[in-house]
Amino acid sequence: MPPPRPPAAEVRHVDSRIWRACAGSSVQIPTVNSIVYYFPQGHVEQSCGSTPLLSSLVLSRPLIPCVVSDVHCLADPRTDEVFIKLFLVPDEPSRLPNQFLDVNGEVEDPDKIVSFAKILTPSDANNGGGFSVPRFCADSIFPPLDYNADPPVQTLTVTDIRGGVWEFRHIYRGTPRRHLLTTGWNKFVNQKKLIAGDSVVFMRDCNGKMFIGVRRALKRGEGGGDSGRWREPTGGGATKGDGRGRMTAEVVVEVAERAAKGLPFEVVYYPRPGWTDFVVRAELVEAGLNIYWAGGTRVKMAVEKEDSSRMTCFQGTVISGALSDSGPWIGSPWRMLLVAWDEPDLENVRRVNPWQVEIATSLPLQSSFPLAKKSKFSQESGLADAEGEIMFPMTGLTNSTMRCQK
Amino acid sequence: MPPPRPPAAEVRHVDSRIWRACAGSSVQIPTVNSIVYYFPQGHVEQSCGSTPLLSSLVLSRPLIPCVVSDVHCLADPRTDEVFIKLFLVPDEPSRLPNQFLDVNGEVEDPDKIVSFAKILTPSDANNGGGFSVPRFCADSIFPPLDYNADPPVQTLTVTDIRGGVWEFRHIYRGTPRRHLLTTGWNKFVNQKKLIAGDSVVFMRDCNGKMFIGVRRALKRGEGGGDSGRWREPTGGGATKGDGRGRMTAEVVVEVAERAAKGLPFEVVYYPRPGWTDFVVRAELVEAGLNIYWAGGTRVKMAVEKEDSSRMTCFQGTVISGALSDSGPWIGSPWRMLLVAWDEPDLENVRRVNPWQVEIATSLPLQSSFPLAKKSKFSQESGLADAEGEIMFPMTGLTNSTMRCQK
DNA sequence: TCTCTTTGTCGGCCTTTCCGACAACTAGA
DNA sequence: TCTAGTTGTCGGAAAGGCCGACAAAGAGA
Numbered sequence: 001m002p003p004p005r006p007p008a009a010e011v012r013h014v015d016s017r018i019w020r021a022c023a024g025s026s027v028q029i030p031t032v033n034s035i036v037y038y039f040p041q042g043h044v045e046q047s048c049g050s051t052p053l054l055s056s057l058v059l060s061r062p063l064i065p066c067v068v069s070d071v072h073c074l075a076d077p078r079t080d081e082v083f084i085k086l087f088l089v090p091d092e093p094s095r096l097p098n099q100f101l102d103v104n105g106e107v108e109d110p111d112k113i114v115s116f117a118k119i120l121t122p123s124d125a126n127n128g129g130g131f132s133v134p135r136f137c138a139d140s141i142f143p144p145l146d147y148n149a150d151p152p153v154q155t156l157t158v159t160d161i162r163g164g165v166w167e168f169r170h171i172y173r174g175t176p177r178r179h180l181l182t183t184g185w186n187k188f189v190n191q192k193k194l195i196a197g198d199s200v201v202f203m204r205d206c207n208g209k210m211f212i213g214v215r216r217a218l219k220r221g222e223g224g225g226d227s228g229r230w231r232e233p234t235g236g237g238a239t240k241g242d243g244r245g246r247m248t249a250e251v252v253v254e255v256a257e258r259a260a261k262g263l264p265f266e267v268v269y270y271p272r273p274g275w276t277d278f279v280v281r282a283e284l285v286e287a288g289l290n291i292y293w294a295g296g297t298r299v300k301m302a303v304e305k306e307d308s309s310r311m312t313c314f315q316g317t318v319i320s321g322a323l324s325d326s327g328p329w330i331g332s333p334w335r336m337l338l339v340a341w342d343e344p345d346l347e348n349v350r351r352v353n354p355w356q357v358e359i360a361t362s363l364p365l366q367s368s369f370p371l372a373k374k375s376k377f378s379q380e381s382g383l384a385d386a387e388g389e390i391m392f393p394m395t396g397l398t399n400s401t402m403r404c405q406k
Numbered sequence: 407m408p409p410p411r412p413p414a415a416e417v418r419h420v421d422s423r424i425w426r427a428c429a430g431s432s433v434q435i436p437t438v439n440s441i442v443y444y445f446p447q448g449h450v451e452q453s454c455g456s457t458p459l460l461s462s463l464v465l466s467r468p469l470i471p472c473v474v475s476d477v478h479c480l481a482d483p484r485t486d487e488v489f490i491k492l493f494l495v496p497d498e499p500s501r502l503p504n505q506f507l508d509v510n511g512e513v514e515d516p517d518k519i520v521s522f523a524k525i526l527t528p529s530d531a532n533n534g535g536g537f538s539v540p541r542f543c544a545d546s547i548f549p550p551l552d553y554n555a556d557p558p559v560q561t562l563t564v565t566d567i568r569g570g571v572w573e574f575r576h577i578y579r580g581t582p583r584r585h586l587l588t589t590g591w592n593k594f595v596n597q598k599k600l601i602a603g604d605s606v607v608f609m610r611d612c613n614g615k616m617f618i619g620v621r622r623a624l625k626r627g628e629g630g631g632d633s634g635r636w637r638e639p640t641g642g643g644a645t646k647g648d649g650r651g652r653m654t655a656e657v658v659v660e661v662a663e664r665a666a667k668g669l670p671f672e673v674v675y676y677p678r679p680g681w682t683d684f685v686v687r688a689e690l691v692e693a694g695l696n697i698y699w700a701g702g703t704r705v706k707m708a709v710e711k712e713d714s715s716r717m718t719c720f721q722g723t724v725i726s727g728a729l730s731d732s733g734p735w736i737g738s739p740w741r742m743l744l745v746a747w748d749e750p751d752l753e754n755v756r757r758v759n760p761w762q763v764e765i766a767t768s769l770p771l772q773s774s775f776p777l778a779k780k781s782k783f784s785q786e787s788g789l790a791d792a793e794g795e796i797m798f799p800m801t802g803l804t805n806s807t808m809r810c811q812k
Numbered sequence: 813t814c815t816c817t818t819t820g821t822c823g824g825c826c827t828t829t830c831c832g833a834c835a836a837c838t839a840g841a
Numbered sequence: 842t843c844t845a846g847t848t849g850t851c852g853g854a855a856a857g858g859c860c861g862a863c864a865a866a867g868a869g870a
Contacts, residue, residue, distance in 0.1 A: 121819090121820060121821085122820085122821085123819095123820055123821055123822090124820090128856090128857055128858045128859080129857070129858045129859075130858080130859075130860095132818095132819055132820065132821095133819095134818080134819075135817090135818065135819085171859090173859095173860075173861080174819095174860075174861055174862080175861060175862065175863090176817080176818075176819090178818070178819060178820095179819095180859090180860095182858075182859060182860095183858085183859090186857080186858075527848090527849060527850085528849085528850085529848095529849055529850055529851090530849090534827090534828055534829045534830080535828070535829045535830075536829080536830075536831095538847095538848055538849065538850095539848095540847080540848075541846090541847065541848085577830090579830095579831075579832080580831070580832055580833080580848095581832060581833065581834090582846080582847075582848090584847070584848060584849095585848095586830090586831095588829075588830060588831095589829085589830085592828080592829075813870100814869100814870085815868100815869090815870080816867100816868085816869085816870100817866100817867085817868080817869095818865100818866085818867075818868090819864100819865090819866080819867100820863105820864090820865075820866090821862105821863090821864090821865095822861105822862085822863085822864105823860105823861100823862095824859105824860085824861095824862105825858105825859090825860080826857105826858090826859080826860095827856100827857085827858080827859090828855105828856080828857070828858090829854100829855085829856080829857090830853105830854085830855075830856085831852105831853085831854075831855090832851105832852100832853095832854105833850105833851085833852095833853105834849105834850090834851085835848100835849090835850085835851100836847100836848085836849075836850095837846105837847080837848080837849090838845100838846085838847075838848100839844100839845090839846085839847095840843100840844090840845085840846100841842100841843085841844080841845100
């Protein structure tokens with residue numbers, strides 16, 4: 001087989017199903033012509049550099065209804081990170097068709113892509129060449145092994161987000177038996193410059209063709225707190241930070257100005273775990289704002305457990321829930337809820353958006369929060385505190401199960 | 407960079423300059439609309455299987471003038487071997503434009519490709535991963551090394567004939583210092599299934615872009631004699647023979663019949679070292695046939711030294727030189743010359759074509775046979791005896807120098 | 813809390829490949 | 842024939858990578 005081809009230097013358009021699987025099943029892609037709200041305040045949170053100076057016009061419009069005129073699913077040609085570019089036209093909300101694609105929705109997609117993500121352990125990323133394949137991944141994504149063979153082994157041919165083809169030897173061995181990727185894995189790790197804490201996503205489409213994507217872990221300094229259990233404790237050569245995924249303050253100012261003036265504009269969104277989306281489906285926002293968030297209201301929110309790959313539903317109590325009446329953004333609903341979480345780990349994520357939480361019912365939690373509704377909360381499953389610092393990562397195993405703790 | 411891509415299964419069209427460098431600088435590509443002679447007798451020599459039975463029509467036309475209507479420079483998708491497909495229309499010779507492309511011609515091509523071929527030693531092909539780079543190759547083809555570094559080292563990015571990209575680490579080290587390819591080389595050898603005796607061709611175009619091609623050594627049983635100094639003495643797993651490059655007797659019969667009837671036809675020619683071309687520029691043939699080859703005429707011919715990569719010019723004396731007056735091909739000029747070579751190694755290549763030799767002058771040999779005229783003899787630099795058996799390989803170093811021995 | 817399953821990590825060992833040393837060979841004087 | 846330069850081959854050494862063993866962590870009872 002021929003050797004590596006030089007990667008195309010330009011940004012690459014990605015199949016939206018592959019894109020969604022790479023971004024994580026919790027990310028939603030707005031559909032063209034749907035109605036959304038753009039929150040310049042949330043946009044500013046994700047900018048890098050000094051806090052931008054915004055005009056009074058922008059500050060007077062904390063949420064701007066828009067029609068989505070186009071959606072580009074893209075991948076960074078250098079890092080393989082997926083991101084999305086939204087083309088938005090400010091508009092008065094009207095009841096046009098308003099829907100989000102939803103990979104976990106009730107409507108079964110015949111072209112559905114199954115996927116599985118795993119955070120790389122140090123053994124996966126650093127040691128001489130192996131990847132421990134979780135059983136569920138081997139069973140649900142990889143082609144069936146011949147377990148009569150000794151040892152059972154196969155070669156996987158997998159396409160990455162740039163169209164590059166990789167081969168991995170998949171073997172089932174050891175005592176106790178486990179699935180491993182050996183030959184070819186090390187090359188992939190080195191080529192993609194993966195380190196412990198990054199994730200890989202294995203995907204399989206309806207034809208059995210396999211794909212692989214990567215998700216970079218958050219870097220130190222880019223978000224608050226240590227972003228993963230395997231992240232290097234200090235940045236001794238492990239920091240790869242480059243500001244990617246952050247827009248400059250200047251760009252945000254320009255975008256917010258255009259939006260406030262009613263001019264068409266574009267925004268780029270990197271589906272980083274822990275980043276709160278600043279373009280949200282109008283329906284969802286309105287539902288959140290129609291609720292009177294009295295102090296003492298019990299709420300729940302789906303997040304990642306810090307030391308786990310599973311999604312967990314935390315509960316808390318609303319302390320206050322009124323529109324901002326001070327600071328630059330008077331009347332803004334952005335992070336209007338102040339919540340006291342039952343879980344002490346969440347103490348520094350007390351300010352959230354109303355559409356990120358759901359009122360906790362007294363019904364059994366499992367049934368009031370079925371798996372099929374996971375996506376309802378997924379787009380805001382990352383949290384940030386009032387300073388926009390990220391508190392914990394969404395490590396995003398796509399096989400994550402939703403469970404609400406008592 | 408992305409990993410191996412599966413090779414395209416179809417035959418690949420190749421840039422004619424790359425093609426020429428891979429085939430060896432001694433091979434000429436006829437140009438479209440040029441006049442050539444087709445020799446069915448030479449075509450038969452290269453067929454495999456039983457000797458085909460030819461009609462009296464074919465036998466009565468040992469050389470057929472044709473116009474070249476199209477030329478396809480191609481590469482075998484499996485072996486990377488280059489070959490050429492000629493589309494020929496039988497015609498009476500007329501003085502149309504008649505020229506051959508000539509890479510070594512006097513006219514300097516601004517897009518010229520420089521190339522260097524080397525026969526793989528066992529160390530190059532078998533051992534763990536190294537390739538000894540001849541100094542001339544490193545100096546003339548590779549980008550300049552920084553000899554201040556210790557050791558001087560660079561990574562070469564090289565495109566193969568299928569468009570696949572390979573990387574080789576090029577290092578200058580050891581005592582005494584020499585150029586080596588290390589990392590990446592072994593993968594290339596394994597991928598291309600190269601063995602000692604095969605050749606690789608390094609090329610560089612005017613933009614500095616590098617290419618690599620392979621030339622398979624002749625296999626035992628496919629040609630006469632041992633075809634190389636490093637070829638395995640017996641076929642213990644080393645034989646890769648598959649008849650490739652040989653047409654079946656049936657195909658040759660069909661082609662020859664069409665040609666004799668004046669119908670357009672196609673021929674495929676593999677530029678294997680040692681194979682005599684059976685489609686020859688008309689001008690060259692006519693010049694050869696216009697000479698009266700009296701017994702005793704001293705002639706010289708450029709061939710490969712058996713134990714060397716250099717081209718050498720051998721001398722001999724014509725014993726007889728008349729058109730065939732017996733056998734099936736009455737009146738054929740094919741291999742009409744019987745020569746007694748000064749060099750005993752050539753004893754079993756006594757029958758050659760008139761256009762393969764040149765009358766030896768008494769002038770100093772070097773000056774009567776300048777480098778610029780090498781190509782004049784290049785298309786017949788391989789030899790075959792009366793049975794069409796190949797006597798010695800044209801190992802084809804493209805930097806070969808021409809020297810006539812005393 | 814106990815047990816069973818899953819999977820992260822380690823040291824051992826085998827394979828690959830990188831290296832300088834040496835010697836064979838060639839070209840030129 | 843001699844000499845200087847080039848390059849093929851070898852064995853040692855280092856690195857890479859595959860392996861089972863063990864144990865830690867997690868899930869379910």
